Amino acid sequence: MFETPAGRLLGGPVAALEQGIRAWQRQAVDWDLLPEAKPVATARPQTTIERTAEVRGRGTFLGKSLRTLKLCPTDMEGWWFERTDLPDSLPVRCSIRNVWTTGNVVSNIVLRSGSPHNYIRMAEHMIALRMGLGVDNLLIQLDSGDPPLFDRGSTELVQALRGAGLRQVNRPASYVTVRERVTICNGNGGFLTLAPPADPANPLLAIDAAVDFKTAIGKQRIRFAVDPEKFAYGATARTNTSALKMLYCKTVGLLFADIRNLGYSFDNLLVAGRLGYWNKPLLPHDGKSLEAVWHRATLDLLAAIALIDDGQFVGEIISYKSGHGLDVEMVQRLYQEALLTPFVPAG
Numbered sequence: 001m002f003e004t005p006a007g008r009l010l011g012g013p014v015a016a017l018e019q020g021i022r023a024w025q026r027q028a029v030d031w032d033l034l035p036e037a038k039p040v041a042t043a044r045p046q047t048t049i050e051r052t053a054e055v056r057g058r059g060t061f062l063g064k065s066l067r068t069l070k071l072c073p074t075d076m077e078g079w080w081f082e083r084t085d086l087p088d089s090l091p092v093r094c095s096i097r098n099v100w101t102t103g104n105v106v107s108n109i110v111l112r113s114g115s116p117h118n119y120i121r122m123a124e125h126m127i128a129l130r131m132g133l134g135v136d137n138l139l140i141q142l143d144s145g146d147p148p149l150f151d152r153g154s155t156e157l158v159q160a161l162r163g164a165g166l167r168q169v170n171r172p173a174s175y176v177t178v179r180e181r182v183t184i185c186n187g188n189g190g191f192l193t194l195a196p197p198a199d200p201a202n203p204l205l206a207i208d209a210a211v212d213f214k215t216a217i218g219k220q221r222i223r224f225a226v227d228p229e230k231f232a233y234g235a236t237a238r239t240n241t242s243a244l245k246m247l248y249c250k251t252v253g254l255l256f257a258d259i260r261n262l263g264y265s266f267d268n269l270l271v272a273g274r275l276g277y278w279n280k281p282l283l284p285h286d287g288k289s290l291e292a293v294w295h296r297a298t299l300d301l302l303a304a305i306a307l308i309d310d311g312q313f314v315g316e317i318i319s320y321k322s323g324h325g326l327d328v329e330m331v332q333r334l335y336q337e338a339l340l341t342p343f344v345p346a347g
Contacts, residue, residue, distance in 0.1 A: 001034070001198045002208045002223070005318055006191065007181025010333040020189030024320040027210055029221050030293075031285045037225035039202040040314055042175045042345050046136040048073045050165030055156050057148030060122045061106075063263025067148040069126075071161055074139040077171070078309055079130050081111065081120045082141045089118040091139065094127045095309040096331045102324040106262070109303060109324055119145045124303030124324070125154045131205070131302040132231030133161055134312065136173055149263045154235045154299055162228075174311030175203070175343040182339060184330045190321030192330050200345060203314040205305075209297035210320045215242050215272035220293035226302065234298030237283055237291045239264075243273035270295075300324060307331050314343050 005021050052072045059065040074080065079094035092098055092113040100112035100119060109127075112119040126140060126147060138161075150156045177196045185191035197203040210221035217240060224230050246269075253259035270291055271278035281289030296319070304327030305313050319327075334340050 006183040010182050010184045012185030016187050016189050017185040017191055020191045027219050027221050031222045033224035037204050044173050046169040046171045046173045047166045048137040050167045053160040053164040055160045057150050058263045059146045060149040060263050061146045062261050068143050070141040072139040074137050080139045084141050084143050096307040102328055107324050121145055122147050125299050127306040128299045128303040130306040133228050149268055151267045153237045158232050158235050175314050176311045176340050177315040177343045178339050179341050186326055192322045193318040195316040197315050205314050206316050207297050208318045211293045211296055212321055216276050217272045217292045220290050222293050231298055234294035237295035238270045240270040240292045243278055246271050
């Protein structure tokens with residue numbers, strides 16, 4: 001598994017990909033959890049939650065406002081968002097077809113359907129739970145397009161969803177994979193590769209995720225197979241930023257409404273300078289914080305995979321220095337080139 005870092009190139013410069021592969025191959029794996037991997041149970045009914053759960057927090061983009069999310073059971077297939085402050089708008093499905101942008105000032109996945117007012121910002125920290133916890137159908141009600149921000153990544157959402165119980169739906173769960181190994185890359189050597197399961201008889205959603213920042217975060221790399229426990233662990237990781245960007249937001253950025261109203265703080269954000277962290281990093285392993293790469297793997301990468309609305313994805317994913325833009329472009333290419341196929345277990 002992961003021996004072949006690249007497949008058919010769907011987009012990006014070949015020279016940059018070759019450079020990225022060489023760097024990825026040189027980077028050590030900090031934590032390999034694949035020996036603990038358990039196969040995905042693909043023969044099961046769909047699920048939704050048993051009862052409604054509610055979480056609250058200050059706004060992500062309007063930090064002085066209190067925001068509420070309601071996680072609701074639904075008979076609709078897939079994950080949906082409903083803006084309760086826009087009663088005439090239809091629910092927005094978690095789907096690549098509804099991605100509006102991946103952000104400018106703040107990198108994030110924004111979903112929208114119909115009216116330009118019917119949007120949901122920072123959707124990734126919610127929709128990642130679709131892949132991480134395996135809940136097939138859910139309706140999320142919001143009182144604005146600005147979701148709440150939490151001090152522990154998406155832990156409050158994970159706890160609320162798991163505490164709401166599971167109810168089976170009288171439909172079989174669907175699983176999909178890619179027809180072939182495919183890769184997309186950017187001009188900086190960052191790349192993303194998706195491949196079918198290495199062992200179709202024992203399918204996994206296996207991830208090799210690596211980051212390389214020019215800050216104290218530095219090089220971090222993990223390997224694991226997605227399951228609810230691994231996801232819940234990684235989902236405690238906070239978004240990270242550089243000290244320089246944080247300084248900008250606290251000075252010149254105060255001139256701009258999109259920045260001065262951000263709800264970010266030293267509690268809910270990991271801030272890294274060139275030589276050290278400005279606050280305490282979390283998720284240590286063997287004396288090294290892996291918070292940044294866990295956030296990347298669970299709350300960013302899996303959010304993009306959740307945009308595949310044909311079913312739960314199984315297969316192999318390699319992510320090296322990728323981000324929301326490249327992730328979303330990959331999923332778009334999968335649909336444009338009809339690269340997804342139903343997963344049928346071997347035997």
